[in-house]
Amino acid sequence: MQNIYYEVGSLDKRCYEQFALSEDLLMEHAALALEKEITKTFDKNSSVLIVSGMGNNGADGIALARLLYKTYDVKLYIPFELKSPMAKLQLKRAQLLGVNLINELQECDIVVDSLFGSGLKRDLNEASQKIIETLNSYNSYKIACDIPTGIDFKGDISTLAFFADVTVTMGALKTSLFTDTAKDYVGEIVVANLGVQREVYETKTDLFLLEKEDLKLPLRDKKNAHKGTFGHLNVVIGSKKGAGVIAAKAAFGFGAGLVSVICHECVDLPYHIMQTHNLSENCTAIALGMGLGIYDEKEIENILQSKLPTIIDADLFYEDIIKIALQKEVVLTPHPKEFCALLNVCELADIKVKELQKNRFKYVEMFCKKYPKVVLLLKGANVLIAQNEKIFVNTFGSAVLSKGGSGDVLGGLVGSLLAQGYKPLDAAISASLAHAIAASNYKKNNYSLIPSDLVEEVKRL
Numbered sequence: 001m002q003n004i005y006y007e008v009g010s011l012d013k014r015c016y017e018q019f020a021l022s023e024d025l026l027m028e029h030a031a032l033a034l035e036k037e038i039t040k041t042f043d044k045n046s047s048v049l050i051v052s053g054m055g056n057n058g059a060d061g062i063a064l065a066r067l068l069y070k071t072y073d074v075k076l077y078i079p080f081e082l083k084s085p086m087a088k089l090q091l092k093r094a095q096l097l098g099v100n101l102i103n104e105l106q107e108c109d110i111v112v113d114s115l116f117g118s119g120l121k122r123d124l125n126e127a128s129q130k131i132i133e134t135l136n137s138y139n140s141y142k143i144a145c146d147i148p149t150g151i152d153f154k155g156d157i158s159t160l161a162f163f164a165d166v167t168v169t170m171g172a173l174k175t176s177l178f179t180d181t182a183k184d185y186v187g188e189i190v191v192a193n194l195g196v197q198r199e200v201y202e203t204k205t206d207l208f209l210l211e212k213e214d215l216k217l218p219l220r221d222k223k224n225a226h227k228g229t230f231g232h233l234n235v236v237i238g239s240k241k242g243a244g245v246i247a248a249k250a251a252f253g254f255g256a257g258l259v260s261v262i263c264h265e266c267v268d269l270p271y272h273i274m275q276t277h278n279l280s281e282n283c284t285a286i287a288l289g290m291g292l293g294i295y296d297e298k299e300i301e302n303i304l305q306s307k308l309p310t311i312i313d314a315d316l317f318y319e320d321i322i323k324i325a326l327q328k329e330v331v332l333t334p335h336p337k338e339f340c341a342l343l344n345v346c347e348l349a350d351i352k353v354k355e356l357q358k359n360r361f362k363y364v365e366m367f368c369k370k371y372p373k374v375v376l377l378l379k380g381a382n383v384l385i386a387q388n389e390k391i392f393v394n395t396f397g398s399a400v401l402s403k404g405g406s407g408d409v410l411g412g413l414v415g416s417l418l419a420q421g422y423k424p425l426d427a428a429i430s431a432s433l434a435h436a437i438a439a440s441n442y443k444k445n446n447y448s449l450i451p452s453d454l455v456e457e458v459k460r461l
């Protein structure tokens with residue numbers, strides 16, 4: 001996994017103060033990283049439009065123009081008067097070489113957006129919006145310097161933003177690149193080394209980007225084993241029975257030795273899933289909430305009081321009864337609307353989904369501060385998995401998963417790993433990764449996946 005930061009200004013400052021690196025030196029490395037992004041794919045003489053703003057983001061772009069000058073067909077566009085001293089210095093250097101400025105935007109093979117970076121404040125003015133609109137309309141390969149212009153430090157977009165194919169971000173990863181809103185804009189994210197290795201530049205953090213290697217599949221390493229060795233998950237089935245059945249099937253496919261559903265009515269189950277009325281004696285984990293609907297309060301209260309590892313989903317996030325479980329290491333898997341309801345039930349905030357989506361990290365932190373034992377998995381385009389002070393981001397998911405039943409599969413996968421003895425945080429991380437990576441392996445198209453296809457892909461991981 002990789003480190004993420006809310007801001008990197010303090011890391012830059014550390015470079016100046018502790019390692020005697022200069023702003024100029026850091027900026028030169030920023031420009032070199034942008035140059036590398038171009039030279040690795042594009043032949044000499046390709047045309048490069050660089051759009052530079054008045055601050056240091058613009059300065060990075062102007063330094064790039066100098067680096068590319070003569071081998072690439074560089075077109076430097078500076079729409080506003082430069083403000084930052086570094087931008088002015090970079091322009092002086094570029095012009096001494098002979099780099100010419102262009103007066104209007106021109107479509108090129110490559111576009112570099114260095115209009116605004118981490119210094120973006122306020123809404124983009126009309127002139128900037130027009131520029132971004134025009135750049136977005138080009139078929140060029142689009143590179144964002146540090147962050148696509150229009151995304152603010154919280155990862156929010158107030159008017160519009162640059163659609164990058166790749167974002168070369170300076171020094172380290174920032175949370176603003178990993179909001180659900182930013183996901184459509186950032187493209188591939190590359191981190192530029194600013195003159196020291198990332199291991200040196202970065203300091204301790206509690207935020208992490210998950211990578212494929214962080215997925216720990218429940219591969220069986222014991223030869224002397226039987227079905228009981230791999231746990232017994234009980235899935236509580238509610239009035240919308242399908243949800244629990246999907247979760248049960250997913251759990252079985254992900255390695256649980258035994259899976260039973262707790263249901264008092266007749267359910268149509270595959271032969272390998274059992275049905276029971278009460279918690280099984282050898283039950284090792286519980287999944288409940290998915291499709292629960294109307295429920296028997298006493299029964300759910302008893303289940304929530306159990307000491308067994310538990311994953312809770314869906315309908316229970318709207319109910320006071322959930323508070324029984326929040327002092328334990330349970331896994332909660334709400335989608336944004338459910339998380340808003342949960343924040344309300346827990347008297348933490350009374351907010352709408354829009355406010356949550358603008359501040360996902362903040363509300364996740366707030367919840368985990370009050371309930372440090374709980375493992376919270378907040379669904380979304382980028383899933384956040386958190387416990388106590390740590391937050392892990394899973395960016396592997398895609399719109400392939402935007403289907404009824406995808407969340408039920410996820411609940412089953414988490415339950416399966418809990419039943420097999422994973423620690424709650426590890427279960428949430430590996431289940432979330434398996435869920436998203438399995439969906440990305442579904443190659444037919446991005447609209448037709450159904451829960452059973454997803455389970456099939458999980459089986460093939």
Ligand SMILES: NC(=O)C1=CN([C@@H]2O[C@H](COP(=O)(O)OP(=O)(O)OC[C@H]3O[C@@H](n4cnc5c(N)ncnc54)[C@H](O)[C@@H]3O)[C@@H](O)[C@H]2O)[C@@H](O)CC1
Binds near residue numbers: 057117124145
């Ligand atoms: N140590 C450093 O500071 C480094 C900075 N680097 C680059 O510097 C960037 C940050 O530079 P700055 O702090 O100068 O910020 P920016 O270049 O992002 O922009 C700040 C300037 O834009 C103006 N501005 C902000 N929002 C505006 C809006 N909506 N409409 C019109 N004007 C607006 C501000 O008044 C300020 O003059 C980073 O994103 C990165 O690309 C890199 O060169 C690496 C080192």
Ligand SMILES: Nc1ncnc2c1ncn2[C@@H]1O[C@H](COP(=O)(O)OP(=O)(O)O)[C@@H](O)[C@H]1O
Binds near residue numbers: 405
């Ligand atoms: N656009 C998307 N990008 C990434 N993941 C997505 C996207 N849409 C949905 N998902 C994932 O699919 C799952 C949907 O869960 P949920 O909304 O609870 O559905 P349901 O209750 O119908 O099963 C979540 O894990 C979510 O993160």
Ligand SMILES: [K+]
Binds near residue numbers: 057115144145147149
């Ligand atoms: K930018």
